Amino acid sequence: MEKKVALVLALMLLASTLVSAEETPTIGQRLDSATADVTSFFNDHALPAVDSVSSTAKSIFNWFGDKAKEWGL
Template identity: 80%
Template structure:
């Protein structure tokens, strides 16, 4: 009788450990989550700033291009 109880308790403990191991994310899942978080942050916050800088750079480039044409360069 005691052996059966010990066996049942051991099996319950094993199942509990295995089921909790499935809930823990793997290293790959953690890396994917971190990468997605960084991408989402960049798209939300840094994306508009990059667009503004590239727009300013294009304007300056076009201005210099216009002046070069005026001066015949």
């Protein structure tokens, strides 16, 4: 009787270990998730700021170009 109980408990422990091993993400999955999170954050928050700065820089560059043409430079 004791051997049967020990066997059942050992099988239950093995099964729970296998199930928890499947649920635990690997290091690669964690890195992929973190990369996706950073990319998503950049696209949502930083990209509009970068576009705004880029647009402002283009406007300033064009303004100086127009002034240089006016002055014959």
